[in-house]
Amino acid sequence: MKQSTSVLFVCLGNICRSPTAEAVFRHKAELAGLDIQIDSAGTHGYHIGKQPDNRSQSAGIERGYSFKGLKCRRVDESDFTKFDYILAMDRSNLENLRGMAPVQTHEKIKLFLDFADTEDEEVPDPYYGGKRGFELVLDLIELASDGLIAHINKQQ
Template sequence: MQRVLFVCLGNICRSPMAEALFRQAISKSGSAIQVDSAATSRWEHGNPIHEGTKRILQARSCPTENLVSRQITTSDFERYDWIIGMDHQNVKDLRAIAPKDAQKKIYLYRSVVPQKETEDIPDPWYTGNFTQTEQLIEEGIPYWIKKIEQNQ
């Protein structure tokens, strides 16, 4: 079984949304992939997801009660096969703290989307646009499922 960890700055907007939407997609496809999310910072540690993320997920019938912010740990770099940052700064922060042998596990979320490989998913904490976040995450899900399944 492959293990995927989505990561953003606070783990209350983008990465938990990616976790929930990805989990929903793999439950429908039958893929054997374990999914979680984390933050690069401790700013929101222990807090529930942002209301904007919660509204999006509830509208899609995704469970939200277990989505609580946590900071990435050293053991996450060992445990997860795929560590996916939502923007370039997240990837930079992950690379700065990851052990040398875990560097190859770190990816930018949009790196698998054709012609969008270098683009970030903007932080809706700042933009206020949670629908855009949902659309950008949704766009990448089939590409990530395919990539992960091909590398098992």
């Protein structure tokens, strides 16, 4: 029997949305007492080795989330077998992931907001926007994180 659940959050460059999701979900999973392996990556390698965007970090830190130790990386082929949930921030990245993934792992790949009680289907990219965009990203990620925790609890 597998000891813990594993979740990979994915956006385009692993600079804003997916590291924010990793930080938020890590915090919420810890509070919920869940043993979950959590990571984030990008479908493209634009920012490999860099820390998450300062604006993402500032918005998240204001809400009590830690980005300590997070570094941007690209999705690796092994991720498709390593993780139980591979959660894309938007449809473009969902399709990129499905194009990269072995067919037998496609059922693991979903939109992160599938777990949120919201009419929104995608977490919008805040990279070229202002502070409000980063706040919206946090709002949506918090909703989806709560929904994913409830889903995982039901599965266990």
